[in-house]
Amino acid sequence: xxxxxxxxxxxxxxxxxxxxxxxxxxxxxxxxxxxxxPVNNGDSEPKTKHKKKRETxxxxxxxxxxxxxxxxxxxxKSSHSKRIAKQLKKExxxxxxxxxxxxxxxxxxxxxxxxxxxxxIVNTEEKLRQLREELCTLNGDEAVALEEPxxxxxxxxxxxxxxxxLKKGEIPDATMIHMIRKSRQMxxxxxxxxxxxxxxxxxxxxxxxxxxxxxxxxxxxxxxxGRIDFAVNREARERQKMxxxxxxxxxxxxxxxxxxESGWEEQQIRxxxxxxxxTRDDDLPTxxxxxxxxxxxxxxxxxxxxxFVSETVKSNFQPFSLTSKDSNELTIELIQKKxxxxxxxxxxxxxSHVNERDTLVINLEDTQKEIEEAExxxxxxxxxxxxxxxxxxxxxxxxxxxxxxxxxIQELEARMANLLKQRAEKLxxxxxxxxxxQCQDYTANKAKVVIDAAEAKQRRVAERExxxxxxxxxxxxxxxxxxxxxxxxxEEENQSDITKFNSEYAEILRIRQRLFDDVEEDFCELENIRxxxxxxxxxxxxxxxxxxxxxxxxxxxxxxxxLELIDWNPLQEYAKxxxxxxxxxxxxxxGFREYVISAAEDEDNVKLIPSIVEKVILPKLTVxxxxxxxxxxxxxxxxxxxxxxRISIDYHTVHGESKNTQSLLKAVVQRIKRTLDDDVFMPLxxxxxxxxxxxxxxxxxxxxxxSCIKLLGNxxxxxxxxxxxxxxxxxxxxxxxxxxxxxxxTSPLNNEALQKCSLIASSFPKQWxxxxxxxxxxxxxxxFCRFLMYAADNxxxxxxxxxxxxxxxxxxxxxxxxxNIHAYDHTSKxxxxxxxxx
Numbered sequence: 050x051x052x053x054x055x056x057x058x059x060x061x062x063x064x065x066x067x068x069x070x071x072x073x074x075x076x077x078x079x080x081x082x083x084x085x086x087p088v089n090n091g092d093s094e095p096k097t098k099h100k101k102k103r104e105t106x107x108x109x110x111x112x113x114x115x116x117x118x119x120x121x122x123x124x125x126k127s128s129h130s131k132r133i134a135k136q137l138k139k140e141x142x143x144x145x146x147x148x149x150x151x152x153x154x155x156x157x158x159x160x161x162x163x164x165x166x167x168x169x170i171v172n173t174e175e176k177l178r179q180l181r182e183e184l185c186t187l188n189g190d191e192a193v194a195l196e197e198p199x200x201x202x203x204x205x206x207x208x209x210x211x212x213x214x215l216k217k218g219e220i221p222d223a224t225m226i227h228m229i230r231k232s233r234q235m236x237x238x239x240x241x242x243x244x245x246x247x248x249x250x251x252x253x254x255x256x257x258x259x260x261x262x263x264x265x266x267x268x269x270x271x272x273x274x275g276r277i278d279f280a281v282n283r284e285a286r287e288r289q290k291m292x293x294x295x296x297x298x299x300x301x302x303x304x305x306x307x308x309x310e311s312g313w314e315e316q317q318i319r320x321x322x323x324x325x326x327x328t329r330d331d332d333l334p335t336x337x338x339x340x341x342x343x344x345x346x347x348x349x350x351x352x353x354x355x356x357f358v359s360e361t362v363k364s365n366f367q368p369f370s371l372t373s374k375d376s377n378e379l380t381i382e383l384i385q386k387k388x389x390x391x392x393x394x395x396x397x398x399x400x401s402h403v404n405e406r407d408t409l410v411i412n413l414e415d416t417q418k419e420i421e422e423a424e425x426x427x428x429x430x431x432x433x434x435x436x437x438x439x440x441x442x443x444x445x446x447x448x449x450x451x452x453x454x455x456x457x458i459q460e461l462e463a464r465m466a467n468l469l470k471q472r473a474e475k476l477x478x479x480x481x482x483x484x485x486x487q488c489q490d491y492t493a494n495k496a497k498v499v500i501d502a503a504e505a506k507q508r509r510v511a512e513r514e515x516x517x518x519x520x521x522x523x524x525x526x527x528x529x530x531x532x533x534x535x536x537x538x539x540e541e542e543n544q545s546d547i548t549k550f551n552s553e554y555a556e557i558l559r560i561r562q563r564l565f566d567d568v569e570e571d572f573c574e575l576e577n578i579r580x581x582x583x584x585x586x587x588x589x590x591x592x593x594x595x596x597x598x599x600x601x602x603x604x605x606x607x608x609x610x611x612l613e614l615i616d617w618n619p620l621q622e623y624a625k626x627x628x629x630x631x632x633x634x635x636x637x638x639x640g641f642r643e644y645v646i647s648a649a650e651d652e653d654n655v656k657l658i659p660s661i662v663e664k665v666i667l668p669k670l671t672v673x674x675x676x677x678x679x680x681x682x683x684x685x686x687x688x689x690x691x692x693x694x695r696i697s698i699d700y701h702t703v704h705g706e707s708k709n710t711q712s713l714l715k716a717v718v719q720r721i722k723r724t725l726d727d728d729v730f731m732p733l734x735x736x737x738x739x740x741x742x743x744x745x746x747x748x749x750x751x752x753x754x755x756s757c758i759k760l761l762g763n764x765x766x767x768x769x770x771x772x773x774x775x776x777x778x779x780x781x782x783x784x785x786x787x788x789x790x791x792x793x794x795t796s797p798l799n800n801e802a803l804q805k806c807s808l809i810a811s812s813f814p815k816q817w818x819x820x821x822x823x824x825x826x827x828x829x830x831x832x833f834c835r836f837l838m839y840a841a842d843n844x845x846x847x848x849x850x851x852x853x854x855x856x857x858x859x860x861x862x863x864x865x866x867x868x869n870i871h872a873y874d875h876t877s878k879x880x881x882x883x884x885x886x887x
Contacts, residue, residue, distance in 0.1 A: 137235045220317055291316075433589060440585055443571075450572045451608055457564055458612050461557055465615050468553050470676035475546065477679065477728065480539055483513050484730050484753070491732070491746040516541045534748065535755030538682040554616070561615055575609045575635050586640060603660040606636065610665050619670070619692050620678055620685045627666060636661060656702075663702035667709035674716040680724040681756065686763040693770055714771060721764055721779055729757055731788040733795055740797055751801070754792045758805055761785060762812040773817065781829040785809070790832055798840050803859060806837065810866045824873035834872045837863045841879060861885055 221229075291313060486506055520537050542550075565573035571581070582602065586593045593599075610632045618624050627633060636658050670693070679685055693713070697703045703710050732750050739747045764780040789809065796802055810833075817827060826834060841863045848856040860883055867876045880886065 134235070141231075141235055226313070436585075436588065437592070440581070443581060447572050447578065447605075450568055451605075454564060454568075455608050457560075458608050461561055461564075461615055462611060464553075465557050466672050466676065468550065468557070469618065469673075472542070472546070472550055473677045473679060476540055476542070479509075480681075481728060482509060483539075486510065487745075487749045488730070488732060491734075491749055512543070513539075533751070533755045535752035536683075536759050538679070538684065540679075540682060558616060561612060564612070573609075575606060575632055578605070578609075579635055579639055583640060599656065602639075602657060603664055606632070606661065607665055610661060611669075614665070614669060617669070618673075618677075620673060620688055622684065622688075624688070633658065659700040659702040662696055662700045663707060663709050666696065667703065667707075667713050671709070671713045671716045674713060674720055678717075678720060680721050680763055681728055681760055683759060683763055686766060690766055690770065697770070717767065718771065718775060718779070722783075724760070725779070725783050729760065729784065729788055731757060731792045733791070736795065736797055739795070750792070750796070754789070754796070754805065757784060757789050757792070758808055758812075761789065761809065765812045765814060768814040768816070777827070777829055781827075786829065786832050790836055793836060798843050800859075802840070803862060806833075806840070806866060807862070809833070810869050813870060818871040821871050824877075826870045826872040830870055830872070834867060834870070834875050837866060838875055838879065841883070845883060857883075857885060 486509060516539060517534075519541070520539075524532055524537075571577045582598060585598065613630055613632050614627065617627060617630075619627075639657055670689075674689070678689055697710075705711070731753055732746070734746045734750055738744065739750055741747055742751075761780055761784050764784065765776060768776055789805075793802060793805060813830075821827065841860045844856045844859050860879070864876050864879050864885065867873075867879065
C-alpha cells in the first residue's frame with residue numbers, strides 16, 4: 050500500500066540508494082540526475098539513466114509536452130526481480146479472489162446493536178495528523194514520489210481501508226498492518242514505487258500532462274501541518290530506528306517482521322491510550338447513543354463506525370455550535386433552548402418575508418390600478434396636452450406682441466406726463482412772476498426798467514387783473530361769502546396755451562387709438578386675454594396654481610391698463626375715476642362664473658386689483674405728486690388727498706411698508722418743501738402803511754398772508770397720510786413760525802388779524818392734542834400762544850368806553866383759541882388778568 054509523504058520547505062534533489070552504494074553525480078552544467086538501484090542478485094554495477102531536456106512537439110498541446118524542468122525517475126530492474134514480481138503478483142491475485150469468496154460465504158449476520166463509546170472529538174484531527182506522520186516515517190522519509198500504478202488492480206484495497214480507518218480516528222490492528230506490509234513488499238519486488246503524495250502523482254485528466262512534485266510543493270504554506278521538524282531529539286531517533294528495523298524486516302525473515310510489527314503496534318496503542326477522553330458514556334443522553342457493529346471482522350464495520358461517528362457529531366454539536374464548555378453540560382433543556390432560538394430566528398425571517406410579500410402584493414395592486422386609471426385618463430391627458438400646447442403658443446405670441454408695443458406705451462406715457470408738467474410749471478412760474486411784479490411795484494426804491502420789460506409787465510398786470518375779476522364774478526354768482534383775496538388759486542390759462550395743449554393731447558390719444566390696429570383682438574383686447582386665462586384656471590386649476598399665473602396677471606395686464614390710463618388726471622375737476630374704467634370692470638369679474646359661488650380665499654379675486662393698484666396706480670400718482678400737483682391749489686390738494694385716503698382704505702396693498710407707497714409719500718413731501726422754498730413770500734411793511742386797507746401794499750400784504758394761511762391748511766390736511774413729526778416740521782416750523790407769525794406781528798390788531806388766527810387754529814388737527822399731558826400745548830405752538838397773549842394785552846390797553854364790550858369779546862375769542870390748541874396755562878392766566886370767564 051502506498052503512503053503519502055509531505056515534502057519539506059526546502060527543495061533539494063533526492064536519490065534512491067541502497068546501503069551498497071552512495072555515489073552521486075553533482076554535474077550542474079549538464080543538469081542530470083543519476084539514480085542508482087541495487088540489484089537483488091548481487092550485481093554491484095549500477096545502471097544509470099540520464100534525464101535530459103525534451104523539446105515540446107506542439108506549442109498548442111499540453112497533453113504530450115512536459116516542462117523543461119520536470120524530473121523523471123526510472124528504476125531499471127533485473128530479469129530475476131521481474132520474474133519474482135510477476136509470480137508474487139499472481140499469487141496475491143489468487144489469494145485475494147479466494148479471500149473474497151470465503152468472506153462472502155462466511156459473512157455472519159450483524160449482531161444486535163450495543164452502545165459504543167464515542168471517541169472524543171477534541172483534538173481528533175491533530176492525533177490523526179500525528180498517526181499519518183508516523184506511518185509515513187515507517188515507509189521511509191526519503192522515498193521519491195513516482196507515477197501511480199497503471200491499473201486499478203495495482204492499487205491495493207488495503208490502502209483505501211487504511212485511509213478510511215485513519216479518517217475515523219481508529220488505530221489499525223495487526224491484521225491490517227500485516228496486509229499493508231505484504232502489499233508494499235510485493236510492490237517493491239515487482240519494481241513499483243511508493244508515491245510520496247498521491248495528488249502529486251495523479252494526472253489532472255487523461256489528456257493533460259502529469260502534475261509535477263513542484264506543483265504540489267507545500268513548503269511555502271504557513272500551516273503547521275506542512276512543516277517537517279528537523280530537530281534531533283529522542284523521538285526522532287526512535288522513529289529512525291523503527292524505520293531501519295522495518296526496512297530490515299522487509300528483506301529478512303517473517304519472524305523478524307512480526308517482531309517489528311508487534312513492537313510498532315504496542316507503541317501505537319501506548320500513544321492512543323494517552324489521548325485525553327473528554328466525553329464519557331454517562332455524559333451523553335440515551336437518545337443520542339446509536340447501535341453500531343462491534344465485530345471488526347464484519348465488512349460493514351468500517352461503514353457503520355463512520356456513519357455512527359458522523360451522525361453523533363452532527364446531532365450533538367453541529368446544529369447548536371456548542372463550545373467545549375457547553376458540551377460537558379449538554380442537557381435536554383439546553384437543546385430545547387437552542388432549538389427555540391433557532392425557531393424564533395426562522396420565524397422572524399419568515400415574518401419579514403411575509404411582510405415583503407404583502408408589500409409587493411399591495412404595490413402590484415396599486416400599480417395595476419394606476420395602469421387602469423392611466424388608460425382611462427389617456428384621452429383626458431391628450432386633450433390637456435393639446436390645451437397646454439395651444440396655451441404655450443398663445444402666451445409666447447402675446448409676450449412677443451407686448452415686447453413690440455410696450456416701448457410705444459412708455460413713450461406715450463412720458464409725452465402725456467411731460468405735457469401736464471409743462472402746463473403746471475407755466476402756472477407756477479406765472480404766479481411767481483406776479484408776486485415779483487407786485488413786490489417791485491410796492492417797494493420804496495424802484496429800479497429803472499427797460500421799456501420792453503415795462504410793456505411785458507403791463508401786459509402781465511392786465512392779464513392778472515382780468516383773471517381776478519373773472520374769479521370774483523364767479524364767486525358772486527355762486528354767492529360765496531367769507532372769501533379773502535389770496536385764498537383762490539390762479540389756474541386760468543390763456544387761449545393760446547389751451548389750444549397748444551389740446552393739440553398735443555389729441556395727438557397722444559390718436560396714437561393710442563391706432564397702436565393695436567395691426568394686432569388681432571385676442572392679443573390687444575383685455576377681455577379676450579382674460580378669457581384665455583380664465584379657461585386655464587377653470588379646466589386645469591392645479592397647473593394654473595403651479596405656474597403662479599395669479600402672480601403674473603398684474604404684470605401681464607399692466608401695459609393695457611397703463612395704455613387706458615394715459616389720459617387719466619385725478620387732479621383735474623370732473624376727472625374720471627379709475628374704478629370706472631373698462632380695465633377695472635374686466636379685472637373685477639376675473640374668474641367669475643354665473644351660478645357659481647367662488648371661494649372667498651381665491652387669491653385672484655382678492656389680490657388681482659389690489660396688486661394692480663399698487664403696481665400701476667401708485668407709480669402714476671407719484672408722477673402727479675412730483676410734477677403736476679400744486680400744493681397752493683386747495684382743489685387739487687383736496688382731490689389728491691381724497692384719492693390717496695380712499696385707496697389706502699379700500700386696498701390692502703397700499704400701506705406704509707409698500708415701496709410704491711413710500712415713493713409716493715416721499716414725492717409729496719419733496720413737492721411741499723419745494724413750494725415752501727419757491728412760492729412762499731411774506732412782504733413786510735410799516736403798520737402805518739398797512740392801516741390803509743385799500744392801498745396797494747396793504748392789499749398785496751394781506752393777499753400773501755392769506756395765501757400762506759391757505760398753504761398751511763393744505764399741508765395740515767395730510768395729517769392722516771403723512772407722519773405727525775413730518776407735518777410739524779413742514780407746517781409749524783417751516784411755515785407758521787417762519788412766515789405767518791412774522792406777518793401777524795407787523796399787521797394791525799383788528800378783526801381781520803383775529804380771523805387769520807382763528808383760521809390758523811382751526812386748521813390744526815384735533816388728534817394732535819388728544820395725547821398731550823399737562824396744561825401746556827405742543828412746543829412748536831408756543832410762539833403762536835405768545836402772539837395771542839400779546840394781541841389780548843394790546844386790545845385791553847387800547848380799549849375805550851365805546852369799544853370795551855367789543856374788546857372783551859375779542860379777548861374771549863383769543864381764550865377760546867388757546868383752549869382749542871390745549872394751551873390751558875395761557876387761558877387761566879388770561880382769565881386772571883382780565884377777569885373774564887372763557
